[in-house]
Each structure stands twice: as structure tokens, then as C-alpha cells.
Amino acid sequence: MKLNDAARVLIGSSPATLVTINRDGSPQLSVVWIVVQRTADGDDELVTAHLSEYQKIRNIRRDPRVAVTFVSTDRSRPFTPYLSIKGTARVEEGGAPELLVELTTALFGPGTNFPPPDAPPGYLTRITIEKVSGVGPWAP
DSSP states (O other): OOOOHHHHHHHHHSOEEEEEEOTTSOEEEEEEOOEEEEOTTSOEEEEEEESSOOHHHHHHHHOOEEEEEEEOOOOSSSSOOEEEEEEEEEEEESOHHHHHHHHHHHHHOSOOOOSOTTOOOOEEEEEEEEEEEEESTTOO
16 A cells, blocks of 8 residues: 555654554554655555564564554644554564664754664564554545
8 A cells, every 4th residue: 555645744753653462452552653665566564663572573473463643743623633554564673773773863863873883683563554544634
């Protein structure tokens, strides 16, 4: 699935809430930074980086169903715009420091010193987009 330009701008400017499913079926929520990357077949996918094997990584390995929500800072309407994405995630070993450098430089400028130079390779989570909804110009 391809996201429209408004969705891409929101994703690039706001942290997201990533929801995974705990072993007992309860939701596990994490605030994460996400980028949109193009796949080989031309679709968009969401990608986030993690330096350690946090609960969200263990949950995705067991049950790949995820939901992600981005909330806009636009308060010019009676309803706060938000983008909701449901999808299937997969975990890749390595690549976290490189993506985190890209994210922090784009968001905060050079010299953030994050991640530290000795950061472990970590993990990337890649989310295949299956459904887009919400309130705003990205909603179908």
C-alpha cells in the first residue's frame, strides 16, 4: 500500500504509538519514531529501530499483528487529526544505529550524539501496511 503525501509528512514529524500484543493478549504500547521506506515492489512500509530486544520485539516475533497511531499537532479543527495504521510486522537483526542516526539528524539536526558510538546493532521492525484510517487528509 502507498501512503499519500499528507500521511508521509505526519509520519516524518511526529512520534508514534506502536501497539503489539502481549502473550496474555493484552496490548503493549511503546512510543517510537518511524520512517516510511519504499519496498522493492513499490509499496510503502513503516520502519522503526530498537537498540535492545525490548518486549515489543519479543511480542512481534510471537504475533506479528501491530497497530500504529500518529497524532497531529494541528489543533485548528474540533477533532484532533490522527493517522491509524494496522499491519503485520517483522523483525530484522541489525541496522538500528544507522536508522537512529538518520532519524535524529533529520529531526534534531547534526550532533545529537544518539545513538552512542558503541551502540549495539539492535533490530529494525518493518511493518507492512494493511489498513489506513483516522481523521485527516490521509483517511480513505
